[in-house]
Amino acid sequence: MTQVLINAPKTAKKGEVIELKALILHPMETGFRPGTNGRLIPRNIIERFAASWNGNEIFRMEFSPAIAANPFVSFFAVATEGGKITFRWTGDEGFAVEESVAIDVA
């Protein structure tokens, strides 16, 4: 089960710069740590996070093993028109999660 937490305003004025915050539950295993049996735990990280506004990509971030577990990202966007903001995480072992929030722009 994947859990995602998104913090975005429900309404914004046209042209307003809004902050979008996204958090996802994920171990972000680096592949550099030995487990209890002494062998390295295989790498399992999220490699990419992207956000799009009504289908147009507005933000993209490439992760590395140096991103903390349960990655949190905060960034800004100009509220252009009302609609849907989609957040997408993809990574190792076929990890892919998508979550959307609606926003009204007046």
Place this chain on the structure above:
Amino acid sequence: MPGTKEAKKEATKEGTTRRTFIAGAALVSVLPLSPARATPQAMAAAIKEVVGDNAILEGRVTLDLPPLIENGNTVPVTVSVESPMSEADHVKAIHVFNEKNPQPHVFDVRLSPRNGKAVVATRIKLGDSQKIVAIAETSKGEFFSASADVIVTLAACLEDLT
């Protein structure tokens, strides 16, 4: 150990026995570095890959993270860049690098005028006390950088105790 022998030889030649001997011994003890770590050289190489032959300018970028970190597993980082974020002049990308984690890259961000503000915050892992460097690439092809030195008391990347 050839380093020590050399130091001794040099010492007898110059007469400052103790000082040169210690310098030589220190050099020898520093040499065997652990290989599974990014080094300042690896960071410089990773930066060069992004920047190429362009000059790196100081200023405009603010790299905000606590100077003393008790737990390297989650370190809040904020990178903000002063920019009008207009079509003509905006920040295209922000790259963050480190010196002593196993790999020099931390994260890369792509931005556009749609972002309004060139500010990104996240949480990272740090394996040791080290220098963090943030580089911002503008649409005009300029590179601005900021760096921060941090002290980490509990390092990330330790064995899994669960």
